Amino acid sequence: MTTDGVFAVCPLLIPQNKDRTLYEGFLSVAGQDFPFRIELPKNKELKGSRILCSWQLQHVLRDYHGIVEQRLQQSPDISSFLVELKNILERLLQPKDRGQTTETPKLYSQLIQQIEDIGWENVVDIDSSFTNIQLRVADSSSRQHVITIHLNKQHPVVAPNCTAELPSAFKVKWSLQSKLGDILHQFSKELERYQDFFNIVDEIDKKTWVLEPDRPNYSVTLRRIALGSSSSLQIDVDPVHPRILPECKFLGADHVINPLREKLNTNLERWDQQGSVLTNLQSILDIEFPSPSKSQKQDFSMECGICYSYRLDTAIPDQVCNDPRCGQPFHQTCLYEWLRALPSSRQSFNTIFGECPYCSKPITVKMAS
Ligand SMILES: [Zn+2]
Ligand SMILES: [Zn+2]
Structure with a gap:
């Protein structure tokens, strides 16, 4: 070599x-x-x-x-x-000696001045190359938010790229005269736009078991909420109109979710746009979501009974054994491959009829498209 x-x-x-x-x-x-x-x-x-x-x-x-x-x-x-x-x-x-002061690059000293104006107590992190600056901002409800400002190599000619946990991308309005403080000002205004969205999802995150995302935050509008041991409700909250009926998707065994689906359809008119999404859902579905004060998150895990994971590429275990005592969820592909390999299974067109790997009760699955 x-x-x-x-x-x-x-x-x-x-x-x-x-x-x-x-x-x-x-x-x-x-x-x-x-x-x-x-x-x-x-x-x-x-x-x-x-x-x-x-x-x-x-x-x-x-x-x-x-x-x-x-x-x-x-x-x-x-x-x-x-x-x-x-x-x-x-x-x-090397610092210059002979009485000369070290010349700090102009841009550095400007940035440091701008950070002093903001207050060092609001700095979460600055990397050693001074390209990523993380700042803390409190909104009008005293929620803490963090914004990461990524300075372009051509700073300040090219606008910094800013990221934060917001339901939509935050684009900063920038000019050559702009300062870090201007970014914070724009960010604060953006935060106020989403106050009600934060309220709505905060309530859900606090009072229910959110199975997905793993760590819910404000950049995700989707919440999959545990309903029971093998059923859940996935909602997508509209960040701009957070109090309207969100898109709802029930996951679980038919005998559990069919009655809920019916209730949702029948009681739609009772949706009260003054109320929160959580209170509305509970009232319309006539249920109480399992709450963290009374249960464990593990009680509601819905891993696939074949591969033992939740995500398989993008698929989730949405094929559920319909036997009320079983209710085991499976990925469509996992169940299809499993049943296809068994001589006792029967195939008709694109559907396989077989037995649940858990309770041996009849189960069917369509070929994954
Ligand atoms: Zn699986
Ligand atoms: Zn079963």
């Missing part, structure tokens, strides 16, 4: 392919590790290389592109180029 000496110079820079034309990892200079990536062309000629480095490193090198380019042209191999690059960086990153 050929060695190219990169490990000796930059032990944190890891070859990504056998040809050793792509390295990714960190450049350690002046006690700091900077994300770094270098890609050599197929002919391994250094001068055609592409370098990708952190925003911070780019900033440090902003006036030295010519020098870096020249070193790339002249270095005989990648390890000697890396030695040169590290030397340049070492010089640039």
Whole structure:
């Protein structure tokens, strides 16, 4: 195996392919590790290389592109180029002595000033390269929200990319004069738009067993709520009109969910748009959802009885044994494959008639489409 000496110079820079034309990892200079990536062309000629480095490193090198380019042209191999690059960086990153103050890059000091205006107590996290800033914001109901601001490499020319747990993507309005505080201001306004949606899903998340998503948050409008030991109701709350009747989907054995479906259809007119989704559902279905104060979440797990998992690609175990004492759910594909392999099963067109793997009562399944 050929060695190219990169490990000796930059032990944190890891070859990504056998040809050793792509390295990714960190450049350690002046006690700091900077994300770094270098890609050599197929002919391994250094001068055609592409370098990708952190925003911070780019900033440090902003006036030295010519020098870096020249070193790339002249270095005989990648390890000697890396030695040169590290030397340049070492010089640039070293604090200047002789009474001179260290020159903080202008952008840094601006960002730090903007964070001071916001208040450091609202900072959740800032990464070492200063590209991801997480800030905490409280809404008018004192709920805490976190926004992650990802600064573009061309900041502030290009708008930062912001992510937060919201039911729709948060796009920031940005101009060259915009500051971090402006993002927070826009984010707060966005949070107020969704106050009622937060109220509605908060109540559901607190008072029922939400089986899906695993950790419910405000970016997901879907909730699958436990109804009983093998039945659940999946609803999709409209974030803009959270109090209207949500899309409802019942999952479970026919004898459990058919009566509920009927009640929903019969009592639809009783839906009261002043009330919450939870109170409306309970009143219209004439049930009380199992509550965390009285039950365990494990009582309502609905894993497939064949593969023992819940998600199979995107499918959930929605084929349920109709025997009231069994009610075991299965994935359609799992049950189909299981029954098809048994000589006792009978197939007619695309439906298989067989026995429930759990209770041996008759069960049918259609071929997965
Ligand atoms: Zn399965
Ligand atoms: Zn069964």
